[in-house]
Amino acid sequence: MNVIEVPDASDERLADYVRLRDVNLRKSLEAEHGLFMAEGEKVIRRALRAGYVPRSVLLTERRRAALADVLDRLDAPVYVVAEDVAERLVGFDLHRGALASFHRRPLPDLEDVLRGARRVVVLEDIVDHTNVGAIFRSAAGLGIDAIVLAPRCADPLYRRAVKVSMGAVFTLAHTRLRDWYGGLEALRGQGFRLLALTPAPGSVPLAEALADAAPDARHALLLGTEGDGLSSRWLEQADARVRIPMAARDVDSLNVTAAAAIACYELVRR
Amino acid sequence: MNVIEVPDASDERLADYVRLRDVNLRKSLEAEHGLFMAEGEKVIRRALRAGYVPRSVLLTERRRAALADVLDRLDAPVYVVAEDVAERLVGFDLHRGALASFHRRPLPDLEDVLRGARRVVVLEDIVDHTNVGAIFRSAAGLGIDAIVLAPRCADPLYRRAVKVSMGAVFTLAHTRLRDWYGGLEALRGQGFRLLALTPAPGSVPLAEALADAAPDARHALLLGTEGDGLSSRWLEQADARVRIPMAARDVDSLNVTAAAAIACYELVRR
CATH class of the missing domain: 3.40.1280.10 (SPOUT methyltransferase, trefoil knot domain)
Structure with missing residues (x-):
């Protein structure tokens, strides 16, 4: 598992996670990079089970052990941040403690x-x-x-x-x-x-x-x-x-x- | 129709309408005074049609003519306030422009x-x-x-x-x-x-x-x-x-x- 502690909300590596409640920003950011966000352990597990490939995972310090069983097998970086950094980054209290950014797939015919x-x-x-x-x-x-x-x-x-x-x-x-x-x-x-x-x-x-x-x-x-x-x-x-x-x-x-x-x-x- | 222009969000007569998004405050305020709030013309009309008695009505200046047909027959005061006063009072942009405070009725057996x-x-x-x-x-x-x-x-x-x-x-x-x-x-x-x-x-x-x-x-x-x-x-x-x-x-x-x-x-x- 590729765990990286990131102390600063403005760190470039966290760019996928900025201002999650800003609908217009998120729409253009997600379209541009072909990504989507999954929130909470249960939903992240379901995305992985469905074969979606993560770009990265974001965990708060309290939940740094979350998802360890599945993350061990992945190459994607796992960013661990303090609760207040998470809140500044995403724009609300991330009480579920786990977010992941996934690559979209082309829609089927x-x-x-x-x-x-x-x-x-x-x-x-x-x-x-x-x-x-x-x-x-x-x-x-x-x-x-x-x-x-x-x-x-x-x-x-x-x-x-x-x-x-x-x-x-x-x-x-x-x-x-x-x-x-x-x-x-x-x-x-x-x-x-x-x-x-x-x-x-x-x-x-x-x-x-x-x-x-x-x-x-x-x-x-x-x-x-x-x-x-x-x-x-x-x-x-x-x-x-x-x-x-x-x-x-x-x-x-x-x-x-x-x-x-x-x-x-x-x-x-x- | 008893129309009263109120210039000040802290006016006592507007007390029913304060901080509508503050769930805890509202719960105790509404229980204490036996009132409930209806928002938007359609819902206010339905409350009136169901026989609920209004304590007062709050309209923004843009919508001061709203509900005139039904308010004409009522004794309850109709407070008209500027948009920014409404927003300061209730805590969000009152784009529907109409609120009413109604007396609750005792629940039936x-x-x-x-x-x-x-x-x-x-x-x-x-x-x-x-x-x-x-x-x-x-x-x-x-x-x-x-x-x-x-x-x-x-x-x-x-x-x-x-x-x-x-x-x-x-x-x-x-x-x-x-x-x-x-x-x-x-x-x-x-x-x-x-x-x-x-x-x-x-x-x-x-x-x-x-x-x-x-x-x-x-x-x-x-x-x-x-x-x-x-x-x-x-x-x-x-x-x-x-x-x-x-x-x-x-x-x-x-x-x-x-x-x-x-x-x-x-x-x-x-």
Whole structure:
């Protein structure tokens, strides 16, 4: 294990870890260097188990023995810093005591992600990393085969999404469409029936839409952005508009993570 | 409409609105004065529609005309403050521009909440206000009849819970058990079958547990705290342990709001 004590938060070697709460800075830094961050022992272990290669690991002095079993086998440097150095560096109290910077991998081709998949979730423009992470966690837990992201959907490997997903972003196959306007055609071309989830009038209960389908049908569930839902383009492209039945109350819709969880549950039990 | 311009953040009349992000201060202040906060026009309207009585309303100058249609009929003072005064007062940028302080009402008796209810959710010790709010929103939207809170469950009328629930906390009947240890007996006494949701081995799929039940059966779904789930006491007290089936992957459970949404969905379709 290559352990290096670093006394100074401005040390160049710690550059991957600066200002983790500064979303704009982090987005450009992570894109530029092709890296992502994993936080906490459990999530770091999951990234390693999924075959991601670490650039480096950062441990606070209190947790310097953490992860020793897996770090022994790695070449990546392990930086050990004092708690106050960690806080100055990342911008908050690093109470979990462990961070790691990993190399991203190129996203797989859509065709590879869809091969063999029967139930797929497609996220149009979810903007909130917490929601993206929560949807990955539910989808992976319930048994969805893959997730496809529209070009502007938030990054599932952003720190907050990784954390909320509990590392499900490492194991659940996913990729990103290059084209928003015509992107769904590629799914349809692979034989997927496109189900647009929307509370708008004219949609049918999801369970009904699925009851009509052949037992080996391939389904892609389309989920739209938090505020406005799916774009009219994608709604038009869908084969069916489906909804989760609501009670007649003052609440007219579910939040996107609750809706996604229910829809994934319904999708996998067929 | 009783509009009062207040130039000074330290004005006594604004005392209800101080430091909204200081959880400990707010908890004691709100308990002491029997108040809760509603944020944003939509949520304030829902509180009014549900019959809650405002103590006062706070608008920023940019939004001073907001809510005029409903405020005209009220006696409560409407304080108008400059944006920077609002920010100094509440502790963040009040971009929604509208806050209201409401009188709490005494919680109803358990018996009244359960009367006529067939599907009830019981929250043991959910600690996170966001989760409590999300569960209320899903439960209300899907058609759950009532929510019962254990003595230590987080407060559904706390600002963050109110906001995340989109005001569902105002319309969905709920109350709090006084006794944790023996509290479930009161539900059982009313004929409720107690279903403990837990991913632990030995639980049966929720759908199976419900398929066995009489069509007019009354069900209470027990949900435990975010980290550790239900207490062993409540698990023992339950009539059945139920789970949401998980795929064999690296993800071993759902987060509590996703699990609650799916369980409520399953409960209301019987």
